[in-house]
Amino acid sequence: MNIIQQLRQTIQGPQLTWCIARAVKLSTKSFKKEIDLFHSIRYNFGKSFSSSGTFYSTSSSACQHVAIVGSGPAGYYTAQKLLKSHPDLVVDIYEKLPVPFGLVRFGVAPDHPEVKNVINTFTNTANSDRCNFFGNVELGKDLSLKDLRDAYTAVVLCYGAAEDRVLGIPGEDLPNVLSARSFVGWYNGLPQDAQLPVNLDCESAVVLGHGNVALDVARILLTPISILEKTDISEHALEALRRSSVKRVHIVGRRGPLQVAFTIKELREMTQLPDTRTVIQQTDVDGIDKYIQDLPRPRKRLTDLIYKSSVSPGEKEVKTWKEASREWRLVFLRSPLQILQDTNGQVKGIELAVNRLEGDSLKNQRAVATDEREVIHCGLILRSIGYRGLPLDDDLPFNNSRGVIENKNSRIKNEKGLYCAGWIGHGPVGVIVDTMTDGFETGKIILADIQSGVLESNDEHKRQGLLKSLQAKAITFSDWKKIDRAETEAGAKVGKPREKISDIQQMIQIAKS
Amino acid sequence: MASRKFAAFLFQKTFNSMKSTTVTSLNALPCATWCRLHVQPRSWVSGKKFSSSVPKPQKQTVKVTFILRDGSRSEVDATVGDNLLDIILEHDVDIDGFGACEGTLACSTCHLIFKQEDYDKLPSKPTDEELDMLDLAFGLEDTSRLGCQVIVTKDLDGMVVTVPQGVADARSGPL
Numbered sequence: 001m002n003i004i005q006q007l008r009q010t011i012q013g014p015q016l017t018w019c020i021a022r023a024v025k026l027s028t029k030s031f032k033k034e035i036d037l038f039h040s041i042r043y044n045f046g047k048s049f050s051s052s053g054t055f056y057s058t059s060s061s062a063c064q065h066v067a068i069v070g071s072g073p074a075g076y077y078t079a080q081k082l083l084k085s086h087p088d089l090v091v092d093i094y095e096k097l098p099v100p101f102g103l104v105r106f107g108v109a110p111d112h113p114e115v116k117n118v119i120n121t122f123t124n125t126a127n128s129d130r131c132n133f134f135g136n137v138e139l140g141k142d143l144s145l146k147d148l149r150d151a152y153t154a155v156v157l158c159y160g161a162a163e164d165r166v167l168g169i170p171g172e173d174l175p176n177v178l179s180a181r182s183f184v185g186w187y188n189g190l191p192q193d194a195q196l197p198v199n200l201d202c203e204s205a206v207v208l209g210h211g212n213v214a215l216d217v218a219r220i221l222l223t224p225i226s227i228l229e230k231t232d233i234s235e236h237a238l239e240a241l242r243r244s245s246v247k248r249v250h251i252v253g254r255r256g257p258l259q260v261a262f263t264i265k266e267l268r269e270m271t272q273l274p275d276t277r278t279v280i281q282q283t284d285v286d287g288i289d290k291y292i293q294d295l296p297r298p299r300k301r302l303t304d305l306i307y308k309s310s311v312s313p314g315e316k317e318v319k320t321w322k323e324a325s326r327e328w329r330l331v332f333l334r335s336p337l338q339i340l341q342d343t344n345g346q347v348k349g350i351e352l353a354v355n356r357l358e359g360d361s362l363k364n365q366r367a368v369a370t371d372e373r374e375v376i377h378c379g380l381i382l383r384s385i386g387y388r389g390l391p392l393d394d395d396l397p398f399n400n401s402r403g404v405i406e407n408k409n410s411r412i413k414n415e416k417g418l419y420c421a422g423w424i425g426h427g428p429v430g431v432i433v434d435t436m437t438d439g440f441e442t443g444k445i446i447l448a449d450i451q452s453g454v455l456e457s458n459d460e461h462k463r464q465g466l467l468k469s470l471q472a473k474a475i476t477f478s479d480w481k482k483i484d485r486a487e488t489e490a491g492a493k494v495g496k497p498r499e500k501i502s503d504i505q506q507m508i509q510i511a512k513s
Numbered sequence: 514m515a516s517r518k519f520a521a522f523l524f525q526k527t528f529n530s531m532k533s534t535t536v537t538s539l540n541a542l543p544c545a546t547w548c549r550l551h552v553q554p555r556s557w558v559s560g561k562k563f564s565s566s567v568p569k570p571q572k573q574t575v576k577v578t579f580i581l582r583d584g585s586r587s588e589v590d591a592t593v594g595d596n597l598l599d600i601i602l603e604h605d606v607d608i609d610g611f612g613a614c615e616g617t618l619a620c621s622t623c624h625l626i627f628k629q630e631d632y633d634k635l636p637s638k639p640t641d642e643e644l645d646m647l648d649l650a651f652g653l654e655d656t657s658r659l660g661c662q663v664i665v666t667k668d669l670d671g672m673v674v675t676v677p678q679g680v681a682d683a684r685s686g687p688l
């Protein structure tokens with residue numbers, strides 16, 4: 001049988017003519033696009049054929065359905081891998097909120113729109129006819145983990161690290177002592193943090209922690225409004241920042257310049273903030289220059305930038321810093337002891353222990369408190385000392401100290417068909433590329449388990465029943481597109497890329513309209 | 514005449530592609546095909562429009578070979594003046610997750626490793642900002658660059674570029 005005969009058998013006459021006509025008419029690139037469209041139309045026919053066993057040669061093996069819990073980067077990258085490498089597997093993504101993309105929407109800083117370009121890839125994945133999105137569906141409330149496991153070939157938990165670590169010191173529950181995470185949620189329009197009581201009526205703020213989130217919140221506090229108002233920062237935060245009196249932000253860490261956890265891009269941004277001075281005490285970096293040469297490249301460049309910013313900043317920086325009206329200070333070797341309050345119960349400062357470092361390996365040196373004490377006066381304290389995941393289900397094997405689900409290469413310990421990806425499996429560290437490789441890896445592992453027969457195909461009856469029970473409540477991806485449109489339209493009116501809706505009811509209303 | 518040849522070529526190309534998708538086991542298809550079928554290349558949504566029917570002026574091209582993560586090679590005719598991210602997209606070189614931030618220096622997923630002699634010939638030195646992102650890439654080498662920042666020049670004809678393994682690939686090997 002030649003190609004044309006084969007083709008004639010599988011595609012209808014008009015489709016073939018259409019195909020030839022387009023081929024003649026179009027340039028390679030757009031033609032390819034048309035062909036993909038054609039394939040996807042054909043695929044839809046195929047879907048119905050495949051169940052009767054006449055279309056795919058692989059159709060004797062029943063369809064595989066995978067449920068993913070959480071629609072952040074880990075969820076979408078896992079889905080991408082699964083869909084790409086398996087011809088008829090279907091992915092259902094469940095999300096607690098009515099809107100997708102997790103920390104890309106609610107975590108990435110509004111002045112970093114480039115990072116959010118990943119949403120385009122996620123949207124492509126979501127647009128696949130083998131990928132479904134069910135927003136506004138909460139595991140543990142609207143359905144149980146058991147429901148999912150009964151209905152799917154595999155369940156992948158990608159719900160991130162929801163809780164932040166606390167200091168456990170006196171005064172931590174005072175007003176204006178906030179978790180940096182909630183603060184991020186507040187300026188990013190996360191519904192649960194929209195009402196966060198943030199008071200910026202103070203000159204000085206302290207951020208505890210030396211990670212990227214610490215630099216993010218400090219940067220948002222110091223960035224000129226003229227820049228912020230062109231981002232998708234939430235309106236309530238923008239309003240508060242317009243009236244902010246914060247002029248100085250201290251970023252305080254327990255250890256030294258060789259142990260910081262933030263990355264160089266974020267640090268460089270801080271040193272180049274308009275109208276803002278960088279202050280790093282020379283005594284803090286004295287002597288680290290002799291280690292710099294021997295450090296691995298990323299740490300070497302980072303340490304070098306800290307050192308130079310302190311000892312020999314560039315001409316441009318010197319000029320900006322001289323004229324700046326705001327400043328940020330990188331403070332090392334301090335551990336918080338207690339938060340101090342005035343007679344009205346308002347934060348007035350933080351008492352810190354001065355530390356010294358112990359241990360041989362530079363990277364793993366420990367901070368040990370000395371008897372020396374120090375007070376920084378401030379009216380706002382943001383705690384950014386790490387996140388941790390929550391178990392979600394009591395039966396899950398959970399590592400409480402690390403705040404992650406016990407897993408090996410994404411396979412959850414002793415739980416066949418259950419996987420995890422992203423921060424809930426590996427801890428809240430890393431940037432998008434780390435979560436991406438983790439998601440792809442998880443996808444591969446699941447596919448390998450399908451191929452080796454460890455995973456059986458699911459009970460499609462049960463899945464249909466489950467979906468039916470959620471139908472009224474769930475927000476689909478096309479529902480989300482309505483919200484998306486409403487947000488971008490509202491943003492365009494005020495010169496922002498998007499005006500985020502932070503009220504869940506309002507989201508649902510638009511989605512279901 | 515030329516245009517008729519072109520159409521015939523496209524037609525043949527379509528046949529080949531359809532042949533493979535209709536009569537072979539779909540499981541056996543290469544990833545790239547499935548990606549195109551069901552997860553569209555992201556360039557479609559990023560607002561790039563490809564003009565149709567207007568013949569493009571002849572652009573100068575050079576040969577660039579990519580060594581992919583599974584060891585396979587992909588040789589393309591790279592347009593001089595384009596950056597390697599655009600070239601990889603244009604030619605549908607299938608690299609998982611490549612170019613996540615769409616060339617805005619915010620991701621390091623477009624990490625590529627060059628041979629020393631090619632690296633030395635690259636038209637620009639990396640900026641601090643590029644090096645900052647590169648520092649977060651897996652398998653960083655002295656001759657690493659971010660593909661979205663590397664512009665192809667005539668001198669680079671015959672260049673061979675390696676796509677490094679992600680950490681994930683190193684863990685389980687390509688599927």
Ligand code: FES
Pocket residue numbers: 598611612613614615616617618619620621622623646659660661662
């Ligand atoms: S594509 Fe993101 S840095 Fe090159």
